[in-house]
Amino acid sequence: MRDSLRDLRLGASGPQPPPVARRRGATAAARADRYALYQIAVQDPEGDVVRVRRMYERLHGRTPRTLREDFCGAAAFASAWVAAHRENRAWGVDLDPEPLAWGRAHNVAKLRPEQAARLRLLQGDVRTARTPRVDVLAAFNFSFFLFKERRELLGYFRRCHAALARDGLFVLDAYGGPEAMEKRKERRRCEGFTYVWEQARFDPITHDASCYIHFEFRDGSRLPRVFGYHWRLWTLPELRDLLAEAGFSSSTVYWEGTESGTNEPNGIFRPRACAEEDPAWIAYLAAKK
Ligand SMILES: C[S@@+](CC[C@H](N)C(=O)[O-])C[C@H]1O[C@@H](n2cnc3c(N)ncnc32)[C@H](O)[C@@H]1O
Numbered sequence: 001m002r003d004s005l006r007d008l009r010l011g012a013s014g015p016q017p018p019p020v021a022r023r024r025g026a027t028a029a030a031r032a033d034r035y036a037l038y039q040i041a042v043q044d045p046e047g048d049v050v051r052v053r054r055m056y057e058r059l060h061g062r063t064p065r066t067l068r069e070d071f072c073g074a075a076a077f078a079s080a081w082v083a084a085h086r087e088n089r090a091w092g093v094d095l096d097p098e099p100l101a102w103g104r105a106h107n108v109a110k111l112r113p114e115q116a117a118r119l120r121l122l123q124g125d126v127r128t129a130r131t132p133r134v135d136v137l138a139a140f141n142f143s144f145f146l147f148k149e150r151r152e153l154l155g156y157f158r159r160c161h162a163a164l165a166r167d168g169l170f171v172l173d174a175y176g177g178p179e180a181m182e183k184r185k186e187r188r189r190c191e192g193f194t195y196v197w198e199q200a201r202f203d204p205i206t207h208d209a210s211c212y213i214h215f216e217f218r219d220g221s222r223l224p225r226v227f228g229y230h231w232r233l234w235t236l237p238e239l240r241d242l243l244a245e246a247g248f249s250s251s252t253v254y255w256e257g258t259e260s261g262t263n264e265p266n267g268i269f270r271p272r273a274c275a276e277e278d279p280a281w282i283a284y285l286a287a288k289k
Contacts (some may be wrong), residue, residue, distance in 0.1 A: 032193070034226040035074050035102045037215050041188070041195035042141065045080035051269065052136055053084075055254065055286045056169050058271075064135035065089065068163060071143030074103030075119070080105045080117040082118045083111055091131040097123050127156050133165040139172045145231035148208065150242070153234070156244035161289060170248065170287040172239075179280040180209075180233060193217050207233045238283060248273035248287035255283050 047216045056064040065087050069078040072092030081090045095206050108116050122129055126139070137160050147153040160170045185198045195218040201210040213227040224232050236253060254269035269284055 002211075003041055027221035028193070028219045029215070029221035029223045032215065032223060032224060033154065034215070035099060036106070037190075037193055037195070037223075038213065038227065039074065039076055039233060041190050041193075041213075043076050043217075045076040046084075047267075048077050048138070048140065049080050049084045051254075051284070052138060052169075052171050055171060055198040055284070056136060059286075059288055060167050064169070066132070066134040066136070066165070066173070067091070068093065068131050068134045068137045070129075070139040070160075072103070072121070073099040073142070074107055075100070075121055076103070076107055076120070077138060077140065079103070079107040079111060080118055082115045086114075090120070091134070092119070092121045093124055093126050093129040093131070095123065095125055096123075101234040111281070127159055128149075131163060133163060133168065135165055135168055137168065137170045139170075142173060142175060142229075142231070144172060144228070145209075145234060148206075148232040150262065154242050154246055157242055159162060161247045164289045166289065168289040170243070170289070172285050172287075174234065174236060174239060174285060175280070175282045176235060177278050187216075188225075201252060202233070205236075209233045237282065243285070251285055251287040253283050253285055256281065 012224070023053045052067075053063060056062075063085075065085070067078060067081045067088070067090040069075060069081075069090060069092045071095075072094045074080055075092035078090035078092040092100075092103070100123055104121065108119060108121070111119070120131075126132050128171050139160070144153065144156060147156055157170075164170060180199070181202045181204065183199055183202065185196060188195045188197075193219075196214040196216060198212045198214065199209065200212055201208070203209070209229075209231060211229045211231075212225045214225060215223040240251045240253075253273075255272035256265045257268045257270060258264060259266045275281075
């Protein structure tokens with residue numbers, strides 16, 4: 001798979017979280033902070049801020065200022081959003097108090113007080129959370145794949161439509177391709193550890209998939225299955241049909257380009273109506289209210 005669902009949309013090039021706290025004598029795995037490693041390995045919040053801003057500006061000719069980050073976890077994206085401009089405001093929504101608390105202690109704590117004041121983190125279900133209407137609603141790292149039933153995903157997309165301002169944009173990501181339907185493990189070296197993406201199960205009838213993230217360290221210690229995902233591998237045409245049914249007036253697929261010569265993905269996503277076959281891809285979808 002393209003660099004292990006990798007660098008997904010990432011590149012992980014922006015500022016890195018603070019070093020993991022050290023305890024003498026313990027293994028690297030025992031000293032590690034799984035949320036810090038996750039952010040280093042699979043997120044690119046500053047890059048996402050720029051990508052999403054450009055998508056919005058292309059459609060509306062103005063800069064978006066308000067964001068809701070669904071499934072925000074530690075709210076890396078929402079934090080980067082408020083840091084990017086003094087008029088930006090953001091709301092982050094997640095069910096789980098643990099990543100929210102980690103995000104407050106690490107991502108929000110790094111913001112200036114004036115920036116943090118423009119960010120609200122809410123513990124709740126994205127299907128029922130109430131927030132002011134926003135310019136951009138983002139759901140990243142495939143989290144909505146957790147909604148396996150068509151009716152359930154449609155209900156969520158309808159809520160997203162309602163949560164957006166009149167000229168709002170819903171931005172989500174997806175992955176796929178034949179390699180996404182295989183059992184496989186992919187490793188990628190990061191600074192001080194190895195990120196492992198495991199596709200442990202795929203059901204071709206239901207498209208149910210189980211995937212895990214593991215971290216491995218040079219001293220031989222491991223953090224197995226630190227994050228697990230049991231979701232449905234939705235296809236782009238299914239998602240676009242559902243977005244239209246939920247009321248979005250149009251949706252655009254942002255497809256990743258490749259380096260000439262190597263044909264490796266280059267991290268640059270452009271609107272495309274059709275694409276060449278690809279064994280493993282990730283893409284953004286931008287749905288206009
Ligand atoms: C794959 S993580 C995504 C984290 C982050 N958005 C990212 O881009 O890496 C999925 C997150 O979704 C949250 N979650 C799952 N179901 C949810 C729901 N119904 N409402 C709100 N959050 C939910 C989990 O608690 C978890 O933090």
